[in-house]
Amino acid sequence: MRKKVIAGNWKMNMDLHQSQKLVSEILNGLGRDNKAEIIVCPPFTSLSEVNSLIKSTKIKLGAQNMYYEESGAYTAEISADMLMSVGCEYVILGHSERRVIFDESDDQINKKMKAALAKGLKPIFCVGELLEQRESGETMKVISAQIEKGLEGVTSEQMKNIIIAYEPVWAIGTGKTATPEQAQEVHSFIRELVAKKFLVSVSENLIIQYGGSVKPENAGELLSQKDIDGALVGGACLKADLFLGIIASA
Ligand code: PGA
Numbered sequence: 001m002r003k004k005v006i007a008g009n010w011k012m013n014m015d016l017h018q019s020q021k022l023v024s025e026i027l028n029g030l031g032r033d034n035k036a037e038i039i040v041c042p043p044f045t046s047l048s049e050v051n052s053l054i055k056s057t058k059i060k061l062g063a064q065n066m067y068y069e070e071s072g073a074y075t076a077e078i079s080a081d082m083l084m085s086v087g088c089e090y091v092i093l094g095h096s097e098r099r100v101i102f103d104e105s106d107d108q109i110n111k112k113m114k115a116a117l118a119k120g121l122k123p124i125f126c127v128g129e130l131l132e133q134r135e136s137g138e139t140m141k142v143i144s145a146q147i148e149k150g151l152e153g154v155t156s157e158q159m160k161n162i163i164i165a166y167e168p169v170w171a172i173g174t175g176k177t178a179t180p181e182q183a184q185e186v187h188s189f190i191r192e193l194v195a196k197k198f199l200v201s202v203s204e205n206l207i208i209q210y211g212g213s214v215k216p217e218n219a220g221e222l223l224s225q226k227d228i229d230g231a232l233v234g235g236a237c238l239k240a241d242l243f244l245g246i247i248a249s250a
Contacts, residue, residue, distance in 0.1 A: 004223060004250035005163060005207050005230035007039035007124060008237025009064060009092060010046075019046035023053050025240035030058070036230070036250035039090050039124075040237070044078055051087030062090030062124065065098060068108070068115035080119035091116050092232075093123045094150055096169045106149035113162075114153060122161045124232065125150055126211070127190075131170035139168075140189055147193055156198045163207045164190055165232040171212025173234060180221045180228075183210045187227035216245030223250055 014022060019042050026040070041062040042050045051061050067077035083091060093116065094109040109125075116123050127146040129139045143166070154162070166186050168178050178186075187208045195203035210222050211232030222228055230250065236242040 002205065002207060002229045004036040005039065005209060006036050006243075006247050006250050007041060007062060007090070007092075007163075007165075007209065007230070007232050008243055009095070009211075009232055009234050010040070010042045010237065011064070011097070011234060012043060013238055014042060014046060016046055016049055019043075019050055020053060022238065022240060023050050023059070026243060027053065027057055027059065029240055029244045031248070034247055034250070036247055038247060041090070041092055041124075047083070047088060048086040055087065060089050061087045062092060063088045064092050064095070066091050066093075066112060066116060066121070068111040070115075080116050080121050084119060084121060088121060090122045090124055090163075092126065092165075094126045094146070096126060096128055096167060096172060100169070106146060109150050110152050113150060117154065117158045117161060120161075122163065124163045124165055124209070126165045126167050126232070128167040128169050128172075128212070134168065134170065139186065143186060143190065144193055147190065148197070151197065156202050159194070159198050159202045160205065163209060163230070164194075165209040165211050166190060167211035167232060173213070175213050177213040177215075177218050177222070178210070180225050183222060184225040184227055187225065191227055214246060216242055216249065219246040220249035 039060045039062045041064050063083045093112050098104040129142040133142050171178050191203045207229040209230040209232045210228050214231040214233045215236050
């Protein structure tokens with residue numbers, strides 16, 4: 001049985017004070033007996049303070065991006081070591097906002113993937129198709145190319161430390177969620193791809209999250225699908241009661 005993993009991607013929201021307040025509210029509202037693994041991914045500027053608040057709790061820390069070089073003259077970039085020094089265990093890589101708005105290529109994402117894994121940071125690797133790609137029947141082709149390129153050179157052993165997040169771009173921040181059946185179809189396709197590329201055992205243990213307008217009202221049905229092992233939540237993770245509602249349905 002795979003555990004459920006619920007991650008909150010705060011994106012470019014929450015200054016330091018707001019971050020402390022949000023994470024305190026989440027901690028206060030967490031029931032003792034929830035089984036899901038919980039990850040929060042605040043902006044870089046809040047990582048250290050959020051880490052102080054969640055240390056020795058069951059909430060884990062993730063960053064939203066990183067650069068693949070170790071150090072040097074890369075103004076404004078952040079390395080894997082820097083993230084780990086403030087308590088990060090996870091890092092989101094290849095989010096569609098990075099791909100679309102900041103032109104991140106599969107090649108750059110792959111370099112980040114390998115750098116994160118080499119340092120022991122666990123990637124939450126995002127894949128997903130655009131609306132026009134879905135409408136022209138290219139969804140599986142797009143997902144398969146993103147996975148092939150993003151995971152090039154990654155070993156089966158390293159796959160144990162990767163979470164894949166399927167996030168159809170047309171469902172992100174739009175209020176349009178993929179139906180549980182649409183999501184399940186792609187999740188099961190991803191699991192088969194990983195079984196072929198790596199080992200069946202790797203694919204069976206792989207956590208595949210769904211992301212795209214996940215809310216307390218739709219989380220239960222999505223998470224009850226056979227191959228949906230968690231959620232990567234954007235908008236609804238900025239309100240403690242909504243994030244807690246999603247966690248409760250996991
Ligand atoms: P959303 O974002 O929940 O606001 O759609 C999800 C994401 O981008 O990870």
